[in-house]
Amino acid sequence: MSLDDPKISRPVIRQLDEAAINRIAAGEVVERPASAVKELVENALDAGATRVLVEVAQGGKGLIRVTDDGCGMGPEDLPLALSRHATSKIDGSDLLNITSFGFRGEALPSLGAVGRLRIVSRVAGGDAHEIRVTGGEMSPVRPAALSRGTVVELADLFYATPARLKFLRTDRAEMQAIADVVKRLAMAAPGVGITLKDVTEGERVVLRAEPETGDLFDALGARLSGLIGRDFVENAIRVEAEREGVRLTGYAALPVWSRGAAVAQFFFVNGRPVRDKQLYGALRAGYMDVLARDRHPAAALFLDCPAERVDVNVHPAKAEVRFRDPALVRGLVVSALRAALAGSGPRASSSLGEAVLGAALGGAPRVYQMDRPATATLTRARDWQAPAMEEAPALWSAPPSARVEDAAPAVEETARPLGAARAQIHETYIVAQTDSGMVIVDAHAAHERLVYERLKRQMADTGVARQALLIPEIVTLGPDADRLLDHADDLAALGLTIEPFGPGTLAVRETPALLGAVAVEPLLRDILDEIDDLGRSEALKGRLDAVLSRIACHGSVRSGRRMSADEMNALLREMEATPNSGQCNHGRPTFVALKLADIDRLFGRS
Structure with missing residues (x-):
């Protein structure tokens, strides 16, 4: 018609x-x-x-x-x-x-x-x-x-x-x-x-x-403590970095204080709360390699930059922003988080210690002073129950369940963050004494992280070993091929060499040797998906790190192996000097710290 x-x-x-x-x-x-x-x-x-x-x-x-x-x-x-x-x-x-x-x-x-x-x-x-x-x-x-x-x-x-x-x-x-x-x-x-x-x-x-006063971090810390919880601030590190006029400040939680969902992630741009996909992606990348797959980081981060370098008029509800240089902002967030986490030293989550004490108490009712026997009564009871001197050797001749070191550690070692090794329990856990309490270390998990960080440093120093394919693999990706070629230099640094091979087609000539036989096309498509989502890809590096993590897991101290005092103290000192040593390669904590005051409270001495 x-x-x-x-x-x-x-x-x-x-x-x-x-x-x-x-x-x-x-x-x-x-x-x-x-x-x-x-x-x-x-x-x-x-x-x-x-x-x-x-x-x-x-x-x-x-x-x-x-x-x-x-x-x-x-x-x-x-x-x-x-x-x-x-x-x-x-x-x-x-x-x-x-x-x-x-x-x-x-x-x-x-x-x-x-x-x-x-x-x-x-x-x-x-x-x-x-x-x-x-x-x-x-x-x-x-x-x-x-x-x-x-x-x-x-x-x-x-x-x-x-x-x-x-x-x-x-x-x-x-x-x-x-x-x-x-x-x-x-x-x-x-x-x-x-x-x-x-x-x-x-x-x-x-x-x-209520209105908070003080400098930037004090006021913000007090406000976050009231809104997110005191535990967050106690288990968070300060983040402060600046690059080319863009400044990042705020608090980021320790990896061991992670959440089961992304419910404690807050971003602000020039004081404006935003929900920006690229910023959330940068937060995940900053915590990559220190969190388990099913855990999510917690952070409250503030980005400040000249107003003309960010467009706040791209969303009807002003919930999203667009940066003039998104790569600069993402790089700042990722590098600042990684530097803060690596530089925080060995820190245990306070909630872990509280969980240990809670489990030990088992919900038992508090015993008040009036319910305790008098000191004289306790003394007489101990004297009456004490064995005769001739019986003592027989009673104490049984082998102890924990191996205790005879030599007392130097006083200066107990002043260190992880203290001085006192004993090894069940050939798995190291008990160390500090000036303010005690530390319990999972030797296998800790050594696993130490070996993993050492392997990563070696790979960064010597580069990624490559294996040349006898016959280059040809992959057709259509228009996506050009976008992948834009990242060819970054991929080559990780051992993946790609070249153009006609319209919409790539030739893969080298792959990382650590990965062994690899399905090239699915790997390239995973990388493309991540580039679409975040602007860059960590998929290949993630796979290489996963291989190093498995190598570290199999090459670390195994449970059941007895360690000498020197070995235990050497492990503690290396943990203090190694970034991210507070959690193993799978995101689990490597040690728990207990304050002496809490231990006294556990035994009713406070």
């Missing part, structure tokens, strides 16, 4: 009205109640607030109220604030130099289009005024009562677009999403007090973060 057929109606182009435009825009900006909370708290932070109160009812569907003590707005600003693309954050002349959370002027008009919005605000030295918007209809500005700052109240979210309500989850799930948003914003601003309350039935404080 032809378009000239009169039976076919031509579509008519129409100009949408303002209400429809705002509802469409709200679909991008306000995806769920947590999105509204994020926008309103960001506005409060942009206004210079020192305290922010967020009150939520029915998971944000019934009510969202954000109160701040920021600079406020005058009566002439209120109607403008509800106009699309009206903002005080930028003047529109330079969209690359954005230093505030908000900058598009979309949040408030979008919220007013899908809910019942009320704003009360007061500037210093002026009077308070309020304005209301219901389904996009704006009321006149009226006088109101408020001491300072701004109160934004959003009721009946999505009442104007009821179809959106069907896609929301339960009140509890929406509240969890709101709490996660508020937590991330609280991390971004340690100096601001932020409180989240659920006012559905009464008042329940969901999250409270």
Whole structure:
């Protein structure tokens, strides 16, 4: 049929009205109640607030109220604030130099289009005024009562677009999403007090973060301790690095304090919480080789760079960013994490020691001083039960279950991080004494890591041995071949030599000797997938490291082998000098440290 057929109606182009435009825009900006909370708290932070109160009812569907003590707005600003693309954050002349959370002027008009919005605000030295918007209809500005700052109240979210309500989850799930948003914003601003309350039935404080003071790391550490947990900061290392004007700071958890899911990974770019796939990939790469496959690192990392070197305007919810030089940023994150982890020295997770003590206590009830026999009674009981002197040799002649070293260690050795070896238990575990407690070392796991690190250093010094293929393997990859050739030099450094062999085809001439017979095409496709995901590939290096790890595992001290005192102390000293010695090649801890005060508590001596 032809378009000239009169039976076919031509579509008519129409100009949408303002209400429809705002509802469409709200679909991008306000995806769920947590999105509204994020926008309103960001506005409060942009206004210079020192305290922010967020009150939520029915998971944000019934009510969202954000109160701040920021600079406020005058009566002439209120109607403008509800106009699309009206903002005080930028003047529109330079969209690359954005230093505030908000900058598009979309949040408030979008919220007013899908809910019942009320704003009360007061500037210093002026009077308070309020304005209301219901389904996009704006009321006149009226006088109101408020001491300072701004109160934004959003009721009946999505009442104007009821179809959106069907896609929301339960009140509890929406509240969890709101709490996660508020937590991330609280991390971004340690100096601001932020409180989240659920006012559905009464008042329940969901999250409270008091303003923190001190330098960067002290304030951030205190804020993270309250939001993630004291254990995180106690088992984390400080990360601080800078390269070509890009600075990385924050905390990264020890590998042995890993999580079962990626739930404790937080990134901030110029103070803005982001969920960036490339940054998460860099975090995984930084922990590669020190974590088990099914474990995830925990970290809170802050990237700061000139505003013109990062584009924050690539996502409707501003959740993603785009760097002008992504390779520089990724390299900084990876190298800073690896350097921090390697330079942290032998550190055991405090939670491991607490777990050991908890297992030893077995949940037994605490014995208070009044329940213990008197000291004199205990002394008489011991004297009465003590064997006669002539019986003592027979009683003590049985072989001990642990082999104890006769020679007392030098005092200076107990001052070392891993102390001085005192005994070997079950021909597997080394017990060492430190000035502040004791250390239990898994000799096999520790030696496995030491041998593995030594093999990696040797491979880095001498290069990767290659085996030339008698007949080069030809692999057809289509358009992906050119992308792989862009990384040919990096692959050659790891022993994989590829050359072009016609359009979309590669010739593989050499493979790493350590891998033996290797299926070349699947390996190349794995590398391509990783390049697509992260911008570069660690697949080949990972395979080589896996081979070295197996060699180290089979070549390390085996359980059941008796070690002399010199051997045990030599192992402890090498652990102290070797990076990543706190965990074996499979991510398991190599030692547990127990403080003397905790041991005393275990025996009721404290």
